[in-house]
Ligand code: FES
């Protein structure tokens with residue numbers, strides 16, 4: 001069913017954020033969508049966490065795949081991860097196996113990895129061995145050796161010369177790899193399965209001035225924290241990733257001494273596409289003061305041209321549905337979460353540095369220490385997310401959630417995103 005065909009029913013009428021409950025005791029996807037719309041329609045001061053079934057419903061997850069992951073722009077990797085012609089990056093998003101590849105014309109394209117002959121994964125061997133990046137002059141399907149160039153066109157199909165159907169379809173171009181829309185924004189490569197998707201960049205016009213000083217397209221990948229599949233829904237992980245309120249609890253010994261929750265400025269821009277925070281350094285953790293601003297500690301010399309104000313904090317910019325990035329004076333962090341099913345997800349965190357720092361003599365030590373610090377933080381986050389997941393079966397969690405802090409504002413704006421995507425409503 002298309003979003004435009006969808007006729008929502010408003011409100012559950014009980015006014016306390018709980019589900020009315022259906023006869024078999026579990027909420028239908030429609031009831032959950034109604035509840036999301038009701039929550040999203042409130043003012044921020046009345047914002048409330050959604051109850052457990054929002055997170056656990058498999059029926060709702062199926063709609064999320066159809067209406068979000070098959071329709072919206074999804075971040076995949078940085079441009080420098082496919083820097084040269086033939087460089088590829090593989091991903092599986094919501095059941096769709098993809099490969100991003102830079103063609104000989106230097107354009108980055110996204111293709112389905114499903115072979116147009118009989119549906120083999122053209123990168124089966126690489127994926128079996130855990131490789132998600134590589135370089136290829138062409139792709140050869142491991143099953144019957146049909147081959148494709150880096151622009152996705154079929155270049156060979158052995159022993160097909162007696163098939164008139166093959167000849168006809170090949171002439172029509174039917175046997176190239178299926179291509180999906182891609183767009184590069186600030187060095188981030190996004191993909192969209194919807195051929196009718198509108199452009200991505202205009203969504204972020206309000207962010208241009210905020211991001212301009214960081215020259216984000218010039219940052220290069222230093223390392224990645226690749227995390228095993230987490231047995232918790234992507235929505236719990238994303239909620240956690242979007243708010244700095246938990247610095248004082250989950251990260252009280254790691255992040256809180258650097259970026260305390262009470263000094264986080266949660267921007268009040270109302271956007272259905274993004275949010276951003278400024279995480280200011282704790283004066284006790286600052287390396288000094290310039291022009292009235294406490295200066296954030298750095299592991300590398302700060303980016304040229306940043307003002308003392310810009311060196312007093314790191315930004316946290318979230319792009320719905322599944323990524324954020326955090327530019328600071330010296331390091332750019334890029335996080336993404338992909339559902340691998342209704343109750344599990346994959347997490348990936350990239351550490352990038354400005355290209356002018358790539359020859360820094362201590363880069364290897366900095367890389368290792370930064371990765372270790374991030375590993376510790378991700379352990380703290382994963383513990384919280386899995387802890388909540390284990391509570392979702394309880395009767396109490398099924399009733400209603402609590403009020404949201406102003407620092408949890410992106411959870412409320414994400415409710416609006418969900419209302420728009422799942423119900424076609426602007427609330
Ligand atoms: S399935 Fe790929 S060549 Fe047959």
Ligand SMILES: [Fe+2]
Nearest residue numbers: 240250251381
């Ligand atoms: Fe966290």
